[in-house]
Amino acid sequence: MCPSTPAANATVFLGMITPAGQVAYVTPQLPADVALATADPDRPVESQLRLAGPCVTTSCGFWTGAHCGLGERLAASYQETTGETEAELPRCAIRRSCRWYAEQGRSACAACSYVVTDAR
Template structure:
């Protein structure tokens, strides 16, 4: 396990970073430059419902402090890619620019395959991360 990786599916919490916004086609459009989440931004974004349903946020991967950690890896992207195997036509074939790829937990685990399905991921708040 490699510490110091970035979670690409985190919460709209002050101190985290906004890294993508869902477009009209339902896919996440990655920002070239992450924007810091402030308390004001988080409060304003929550006025229209869970921000995580419309945007993607990054933070440090919590590894064993996260309910998605299997003990050796992040279970989220494994499940996403497993489901998408059945519908390969929805996968991207190109790599869109990504500000966190160099440290991304999912890219570290699955390489470009993770990126091909990443823009279809909406953060699941039913399995909240442990308190930081």
């Protein structure tokens, strides 16, 4: 599952973006429609919510041909910036099916909470 997908592809409401720009994860898992119905229509929904949905592999610009290049970049950049490779895992509803976690492990989760899909 892609943990940072546009609303049009979303099936799961992963969390809210807080005023500080971090994700407040929602557990247990909720359908994306629940959150989409409450989003402010005057702002891009992906700037308010983190949404997850099926990974579209070759239809995504981040797909390298073998894995998600965005998850890889995020994990590497978090490690470079903080020097940390192991951080406390957030309580996240999709961990068992998350592509970033499957490919990058715990360092993906550490970086994940700072990702805003549409940061306009």
